[in-house]
Amino acid sequence: MFSVYAIISILSKRIYIGQARDLEKRLVMHNAGYVKSTKNELPWELISSQELNSREEARYIEFTLKKSLGKRNKWISENEATPSEGFQPIGGSTPEGERIRTRPS
Numbered sequence: 124m125f126s127v128y129a130i131i132s133i134l135s136k137r138i139y140i141g142q143a144r145d146l147e148k149r150l151v152m153h154n155a156g157y158v159k160s161t162k163n164e165l166p167w168e169l170i171s172s173q174e175l176n177s178r179e180e181a182r183y184i185e186f187t188l189k190k191s192l193g194k195r196n197k198w199i200s201e202n203e204a205t206p207s208e209g210f211q212p213i214g215g216s217t218p219e220g221e222r223i224r225t226r227p228s
Contacts, residue, residue: 125181127188129171129199132164139167140188140195142181146172171202 126146130139130153139161143149150169156162175181188195 125175125178127173127175127181127184128169129188129195129202130161130167131170132161133166133168135164137164138170138195138199140185142178142185144178169204171199172204173198173202 125142125144127140127142128146128149130141130150131137132139139153141149146169150167152158153161153167154165156165161167173184175184184198188198
């Protein structure tokens, strides 16, 4: 399964749209500062997500949402993440047992 997701920066209120195979791991990467386009606006919180069967579907929806503000806003309101779905604001730590490769110094 693949996910298309929207996260919002608590700092700047900017919304970022992305897609990933492992959504939880990707959110950890965003909040740990390992994603170039989001590392300067930490922390990030999940606001919407949608699961899809293929990467092609996920990439198409991601592209569509990045291209059209109206479609993005409609999609976010239709796919809102709620705490009852198990989504909570993600901190900068990794899940237990997970290791994130550090950048070379």
